[in-house]
Amino acid sequence: MGRLLHVAWLLAAAAAAHVSAAPLQVEQVAPGVYVHIGQHKDFEDGYDGDIANIGFVIGTDAVAVIDTGGSYAVGMALKEALRKITGLPIRYVINTHGHPDHVFGNAAFIDAGPAGAGAPPRFIGHAMLPQAMASRGDAYLRNVKKQLGGAAEKSTLIPPTETVQHRLSLDLGNRQLELTAWPKAHTNNDLTLFDVSSGTLWTGDLLFIERTPSIDGDVKGWFSAMEALKKIKAVTTIPGHGPLTRDKNRALDRQGAYLATLLHDVRTSIRQGTDMTATMATAAASERARWQLFDVVNRRNVNVIYPALEWE
Numbered sequence: 001m002g003r004l005l006h007v008a009w010l011l012a013a014a015a016a017a018h019v020s021a022a023p024l025q026v027e028q029v030a031p032g033v034y035v036h037i038g039q040h041k042d043f044e045d046g047y048d049g050d051i052a053n054i055g056f057v058i059g060t061d062a063v064a065v066i067d068t069g070g071s072y073a074v075g076m077a078l079k080e081a082l083r084k085i086t087g088l089p090i091r092y093v094i095n096t097h098g099h100p101d102h103v104f105g106n107a108a109f110i111d112a113g114p115a116g117a118g119a120p121p122r123f124i125g126h127a128m129l130p131q132a133m134a135s136r137g138d139a140y141l142r143n144v145k146k147q148l149g150g151a152a153e154k155s156t157l158i159p160p161t162e163t164v165q166h167r168l169s170l171d172l173g174n175r176q177l178e179l180t181a182w183p184k185a186h187t188n189n190d191l192t193l194f195d196v197s198s199g200t201l202w203t204g205d206l207l208f209i210e211r212t213p214s215i216d217g218d219v220k221g222w223f224s225a226m227e228a229l230k231k232i233k234a235v236t237t238i239p240g241h242g243p244l245t246r247d248k249n250r251a252l253d254r255q256g257a258y259l260a261t262l263l264h265d266v267r268t269s270i271r272q273g274t275d276m277t278a279t280m281a282t283a284a285a286s287e288r289a290r291w292q293l294f295d296v297v298n299r300r301n302v303n304v305i306y307p308a309l310e311w312e
């Protein structure tokens with residue numbers, strides 16, 4: 001190879017390396033079901049956009065992506081991982097709810113639809129998701145730019161093109177996905193997904209394992225959702241955060257114990273006239289050793305539920 005040609009080749013290779021992200025590490029948890037397990041980092045400290053569980057399900061005709069990570073870069077890395085496994089079209093991008101760590105990667109899939117280059121897939125979310133994205137979007141975008149700096153590049157919110165009011169069934173080719181939209185619980189736009197052929201349940205943030213559950217909706221509604229989730233016969237359950245489990249109901253009970261303790265302690269504080277700041281330091285302290293990021297998330301939870309319970 002001539003020297004000039006060689007330089008040109010190196011430049012082209014460097015450019016190619018720049019545009020293609022390193023694929024995210026995914027594991028196959030059931031035939032055709034792939035998950036990337038996010039790390040337990042807080043938004044304030046060391047956040048890299050890669051904290052939520054995200055992944056995809058492959059049918060005989062098409063692929064559905066379930067949550068896309070907290071930045072365009074994470075979404076691209078997920079897409080790279082997917083493309084190493086299948087060349088089938090990505091027909092659906094499904095968001096379990098609108099929190100930034102689950103949705104900012106949507107933008108990486110905008111031109112990855114089934115009709116080929118430039119065509120979008122169908123973006124699917126809860127009927128309340130468009131409104132949630134519209135009202136929180138600007139703040140989320142400011143935060144992600146502040147937290148990730150240059151690594152936030154191209155991160156934008158892509159709202160759903162189709163929404164789910166109650167239930168929706170999707171077909172990937174010999175593979176049925178059952179989507180359920182829930183009343184206000186973790187948020188007001190929680191969506192779960194059940195892959196019938198493998199018995200895999202994706203709970204989104206209706207279930208946290210290891211990481212302290214965060215409340216952005218209604219605790220009592222969350223308890224109702226948890227009771228209903230217990231009735232689903234799942235082989236494998238993929239929580240929004242933390243390792244997957246074959247014993248969903250035990251994990252739900254663990255989460256329920258934290259939420260019930262928090263609710264009880266905050267109510268006691270209010271009855272005894274303890275103010276919110278003092279309550280932040282003491283509520284649910286008996287659960288502290290069981291959860292990661294407890295201090296920061298638990299304080300935020302008190303901040304959310306204390307004012308609401310004051311008027312009970």
Ligand SMILES: [Zn+2]
Pocket residue numbers: 097099186205240
């Ligand atoms: Zn969430």
